[in-house]
Amino acid sequence: EAEVAQSPRYKITEKSQAVAFWCDPISGHATLYWYRQILGQGPELLVQFQDESVVDDSQLPKDRFSAERLKGVDSTLKIQPAELGDSAMYLCASSLVGLRRGANVLTFGAGSRLTVL
């Protein structure tokens, strides 16, 4: 069964350092999402790509977070500088784009757990 690949699985960093997460979506999935999940809460959408274009980044803290999907395939989410409050699980998901858009299903990766010390 096809999977969304994410790395690293775990990352520990000190505040003010830079950190990056990588995501490889399921082949053929044009839509890619990055979510952040703080412990005990539901995932929160950070950014959505359609191919290489950003569709929605309204919840992305743009002073320190950036995301790119240069060739419309894999994607990188960067945080610089990291802050203590950034400790969370960072999840990547992908989906096909079908005619019945509300019916599209998202496939999530296992996530990248970030701890900022």
Next chain:
Amino acid sequence: DAKTTQPNSMESNEEEPVHLPCNHSTISGTDYIHWYRQLPSQGPEYVIHGLTSNVNNRMASLAIAEDRKSSTLILHRATLRDAAVYYCILRRGADGLTFGKGTHLIIQP
């Protein structure tokens, strides 16, 4: 996006059916009802979705009220591996899913 309301937690016994309720009184005609679940330390996993009619798949069944203002996810025979947070989400377009707090399902052996 229309909002959903779920109980914070539910408890059930292993090998018994589980009915997880979801209220969505402000649902619009084009909103699909999606269910995802998240096992500990894993990403969310798709369970089932529907629009108006009841749906069945290998994981679960989805019963949708006639007025579509509520729905119920049915796990026919719960196992310990079904212990997870279950999210009921309405989806209209291709935007990202908006997760609430979900229902924490506890399965007792």
